[in-house]
Amino acid sequence: MGITDRKEREKQEMRKLIIDAAMEMFIKEGFDRTSIRNIADKIEYSPATIYLYYKDKDELLYEVQGQAFLELYNAFVRDVTATDPLERLEQLLHSYVNFGFEHRDLYDLMFILRSPMNAVDEGNDWPNCDEAYNFLTDTMNKCIDQLRYENAQIAALSIWSLGHGLISLFIRERIKVAQIPDDQMRNVITATVNEHLRLIKK
Amino acid sequence: MGITDRKEREKQEMRKLIIDAAMEMFIKEGFDRTSIRNIADKIEYSPATIYLYYKDKDELLYEVQGQAFLELYNAFVRDVTATDPLERLEQLLHSYVNFGFEHRDLYDLMFILRSPMNAVDEGNDWPNCDEAYNFLTDTMNKCIDQLRYENAQIAALSIWSLGHGLISLFIRERIKVAQIPDDQMRNVITATVNEHLRLIKK
DNA sequence: AAATTTAATAAACAGTGTTCAGAAAATAAA
DNA sequence: TTTATTTTCTGAACACTGTTTATTAAATTT
Structure with a gap:
């Protein structure tokens, strides 16, 4: 199924989008001063969306x-x-x-x-x-x-x-x-x- | 004036009451996991009272x-x-x-x-x-x-x-x-x- | 006893991480 | 193409956080 492949690819792209934004903000502002809402704003998604790709803020840190x-x-x-x-x-x-x-x-x-x-x-x-x-x-x-x-x-x-x-x-x-x-x-x-x-x- | 002396003494006692509670909780739970409300509960005062004796949470840490x-x-x-x-x-x-x-x-x-x-x-x-x-x-x-x-x-x-x-x-x-x-x-x-x-x- | 100063608090503000019911979009089935 | 189903997304809420302010209660002075 090519469609599930694409979905998987899109999922990974979304994870990358999130983690790249997170990393940039962690470096610039520090982990504590970066909120999930800040990250969500940056990538133009709602905060809840981030939780569909990462379990919690600690998992972002871990990544x-x-x-x-x-x-x-x-x-x-x-x-x-x-x-x-x-x-x-x-x-x-x-x-x-x-x-x-x-x-x-x-x-x-x-x-x-x-x-x-x-x-x-x-x-x-x-x-x-x-x-x-x-x-x-x-x-x-x-x-x-x-x-x-x-x-x-x-x-x-x-x-x-x-x-x-x-x-x-x-x-x-x-x-x-x-x-x-x-x-x-x-x-x-x-x-x-x-x-x-x-x-x-x- | 004996009254101002006593007031000053009471103020210092209050500061000590707060800081002792803070220290105990910082040690037991860690700074981040101790909230002003937690400390207020422990000493049986309202959270706002703490701010009459210490500028902010950082000042508690500093002390x-x-x-x-x-x-x-x-x-x-x-x-x-x-x-x-x-x-x-x-x-x-x-x-x-x-x-x-x-x-x-x-x-x-x-x-x-x-x-x-x-x-x-x-x-x-x-x-x-x-x-x-x-x-x-x-x-x-x-x-x-x-x-x-x-x-x-x-x-x-x-x-x-x-x-x-x-x-x-x-x-x-x-x-x-x-x-x-x-x-x-x-x-x-x-x-x-x-x-x-x-x-x-x- | 009344007026004034000091001390304490309830309630609110703006923020946090996180969850969940429901809306929107994409896919599958008819 | 239209309907049904699955997937993806979000608004709103929950329970917290530090902090401020208007108001109440208490203590002191007049």
């Missing part, structure tokens, strides 16, 4: 997160170009921190926002998040012998925590207490990352 | 954050007992991570929640937050010569970021992607902290 994790993964692939394993780890961490710094609202909804409980939790974790995390563990495994860490899992967690800590303290403005001038913020964060990378090397 | 930062500072004072400077830094980081692990909703509203813009931002930053941060910088300064860091400010930021990164990834459940069994979570976090402490020492 956008999936795309965002893919974007992060693509940034890794783009930025991590070296052949030397250690250099690759350095590029990876810088790519991560850079991503957070450049795409704050996206980073926020990926790593800081409370997780969408309805969508996740059923064993069913984030799409494309594994890929990004595996990129880290793979990169780590290939240079772990050149690092002072004893355990690759802990090394990965340590690197991630440092990067996430820096970015999230910055995004949520807690870093203010350190009284770093705005125009030096980027440099200080980069320096902290570099210092950490220096210390973990053998 | 609770102040108390929470004081609690964190007290935890530092309680836990950091060693005389050896390096040992003190270790105790401090463990105290911080422990606080986050044990008081998740409190930690959440202190360090993860979007900052209350109406209350903060006018140069007027968090109360008692400086004290806690200065505890870190002081402790850091006293052992910086025994560390491999070149700069005490960056060292402090690095330590803080690692601790905050770990706790916030855990609280917001992003750490799930690392597939650490629940019953080992605490150990892995502690191990990561210890590993970091080991690597930064000369």
Whole structure:
């Protein structure tokens, strides 16, 4: 039946229309400040229509997160170009921190926002998040012998925590207490990352 | 005038009544899931009354954050007992991570929640937050010569970021992607902290 | 006891996520 | 082509949210 195919295609197009609008508004205004009615207005449908394609607002978040994790993964692939394993780890961490710094609202909804409980939790974790995390563990495994860490899992967690800590303290403005001038913020964060990378090397 | 004194005292008592209820509910239910009406119900006043004592919900958050930062500072004072400077830094980081692990909703509203813009931002930053941060910088300064860091400010930021990164990834459940069994979570976090402490020492 | 100031609230406003009965459109059957 | 059926969409409502305001109740001063 060609007709059911077309219907399925139209359904997917509608989902895309909704999610693209949602993503754009989540990035521009933030998740909390974007309402279903706002999204509905943007795509010129009634709010109720959105619920025919997505279960609830959390499912929109979940979907956008999936795309965002893919974007992060693509940034890794783009930025991590070296052949030397250690250099690759350095590029990876810088790519991560850079991503957070450049795409704050996206980073926020990926790593800081409370997780969408309805969508996740059923064993069913984030799409494309594994890929990004595996990129880290793979990169780590290939240079772990050149690092002072004893355990690759802990090394990965340590690197991630440092990067996430820096970015999230910055995004949520807690870093203010350190009284770093705005125009030096980027440099200080980069320096902290570099210092950490220096210390973990053998 | 004794009467104005009593009125002032009653006003402060009312503020305390409100903020105690707010704090209890923020901890138990989280900031977002606690409404002004919920708080009003708890203290058996009308919602509008709360607005006679606090400008808005953000001011309640701001006030609770102040108390929470004081609690964190007290935890530092309680836990950091060693005389050896390096040992003190270790105790401090463990105290911080422990606080986050044990008081998740409190930690959440202190360090993860979007900052209350109406209350903060006018140069007027968090109360008692400086004290806690200065505890870190002081402790850091006293052992910086025994560390491999070149700069005490960056060292402090690095330590803080690692601790905050770990706790916030855990609280917001992003750490799930690392597939650490629940019953080992605490150990892995502690191990990561210890590993970091080991690597930064000369 | 009356006038005035202070304190508390009921009710409303504009917004939120979400549901559901019914209208409109598209498809299938006659 | 016309009728019947299925699919798609929406207006209106529900139960919330933070916040403001006009009005009532209480306390204080005159």
